[in-house]
Amino acid sequence: MCQLLGMNCNVPTDICFSFEGFSARGGKTDDHKDGWGIAFFEGKGCRIFMDAQSSVNSQIADFVRKYPIHSTHVIAHIRKATQGEIILENCHPFRRELWGRYWVFAHNGDLKDFDLPFMDFYEPVGNTDSEKAFCLILESLRQQFPMVKPPLEALFPILKRITDRIAKHGIFNYLLTDGEHFFAHGSTKLCYIVRKAPFAAAHLIDEDVTVDFNELTRPKDRVAVIATTPLTDNEVWTQIQPGELLTFLDGEPVKGF
Amino acid sequence: MCQLLGMNCNVPTDICFSFEGFSARGGKTDDHKDGWGIAFFEGKGCRIFMDAQSSVNSQIADFVRKYPIHSTHVIAHIRKATQGEIILENCHPFRRELWGRYWVFAHNGDLKDFDLPFMDFYEPVGNTDSEKAFCLILESLRQQFPMVKPPLEALFPILKRITDRIAKHGIFNYLLTDGEHFFAHGSTKLCYIVRKAPFAAAHLIDEDVTVDFNELTRPKDRVAVIATTPLTDNEVWTQIQPGELLTFLDGEPVKGF
Numbered sequence A, B: 001m002c003q004l005l006g007m008n009c010n011v012p013t014d015i016c017f018s019f020e021g022f023s024a025r026g027g028k029t030d031d032h033k034d035g036w037g038i039a040f041f042e043g044k045g046c047r048i049f050m051d052a053q054s055s056v057n058s059q060i061a062d063f064v065r066k067y068p069i070h071s072t073h074v075i076a077h078i079r080k081a082t083q084g085e086i087i088l089e090n091c092h093p094f095r096r097e098l099w100g101r102y103w104v105f106a107h108n109g110d111l112k113d114f115d116l117p118f119m120d121f122y123e124p125v126g127n128t129d130s131e132k133a134f135c136l137i138l139e140s141l142r143q144q145f146p147m148v149k150p151p152l153e154a155l156f157p158i159l160k161r162i163t164d165r166i167a168k169h170g171i172f173n174y175l176l177t178d179g180e181h182f183f184a185h186g187s188t189k190l191c192y193i194v195r196k197a198p199f200a201a202a203h204l205i206d207e208d209v210t211v212d213f214n215e216l217t218r219p220k221d222r223v224a225v226i227a228t229t230p231l232t233d234n235e236v237w238t239q240i241q242p243g244e245l246l247t248f249l250d251g252e253p254v255k256g257f
Helices: A016-024 A059-066 A129-144 A152-167 B016-024 B059-066 B129-144 B152-167
Strands: A003-013 A036-042 A045-051 A071-078 A094-098 A101-111 A170-177 A182-185 A191-196 A201-203 A210-212 A222-227 A245-249 B003-013 B036-042 B045-051 B071-078 B094-098 B101-111 B170-177 B182-185 B191-196 B201-203 B210-212 B222-227 B245-249
Touching (some): A003 A016, A016 A071, A045 A059, A059 B059, A094 B094, A129 A170, B003 B170, B003 B182, B016 B222, B071 B101, B129 B152, B129 B170, B152 B170
Antiparallel strands (some): A003 A222, A094 A101, A170 A182, A201 A210, B094 B101
16 A cells, blocks of 8 residues: 655745654655655646655755745655566656646555556556556546537546546545646545635644744635645544545635535 | 757767756757757657757756667657747657657657648647657558567568658658658758777867766777767768658668668
């Protein structure tokens, strides 16, 4: 199994605090040490840092912990391999292009007896169940909407349908974003918190670090953090229910989806 | 205009020496300061570091200069914007998937009156002539060979044909690789050197740094370095001729292509 961390905000924000606690689980406070990765959107642009080493020992992870990159859409992953070797092409998050936008995906879980049908557009590079699932999601969206990204009302039901179909094969917690919408699907374990005014101090579970967001934010800032398990021990995190697909936009869940 | 740096080797090698000289051109010894990027293949896996800042000021570039990543296929680029804003999605190298492999591309030059035809598979995310050209190359290869990567004898003439067609629009020096074959196309300025036994010391043009490869290599190592202009002042670099498309494999140009 693996662990997921996501962030969606209404203004570009750095994820150093959350990533510090999260990346400690990659070999220090937990044993997800078979690689890690993190994707940052900046506008339509997207960059990914990754390593097949554990996030605790990776010098690149060390750099990411210390270097604040401001982004509105972030997806991070630490891997405990269940399917696929411990090599770079099997590290999450994965990225492909659809409708002239980059899409980024990371998965926590395990899919059994999951084979891809014939695919017109997308093909996995590595050999994980996760990358297969990502390719099938994009393929399904593209078959349904060949030319341009549809409005969320049209996109959401198709995404939900293919998600439900894939989820029949096992555990399928995932994060997915194109730098505009941010999707989080709960299967067994995924939770979130929305930080907004009035801001308070937060204390990490995995490291003895406290940040007072009141000192770092402006009144209109809004930040949603999504993670496999809570990252802080003095805040209330909301569980995403099994089978629930949430859409985050500008730092909070979109109502009605 | 921009500058290109590529490396293809028969054993994973770090590019720190060449990148040190090359990245100095991103604002110190030359004025290519509108972003930079570098892609490393490790097997079929590929990671890209990039920044819309100059390579001289970028903390990420500083990290890459110091942290040796061993790779057999590397493409780096420093940008001096001619088309497209100075934003992350316009930074090279670009990456897409074709035939279950990542393909990476960087371009030096300027293409005029270059519009894409209708595309089935690939669409640019940014708005540079370079990403358009990359998408058209992959589209052409995929239309010709829909299912699997063909042998080099079949792939090369199709790549050459689409390259010639695009090159009619202006200056089109490029580097392209899928982690197996490494292509370098000369239009105005591109040169290369193959380092193999007996190895000697090399001295950078852009920084006063010397490396004695004799101390760092084994007798069977072979490394081709491709760059817009020579990076060292005590070695003989070979110019790639205008219109010439070279294929590198295991650290040297493949004969007969």
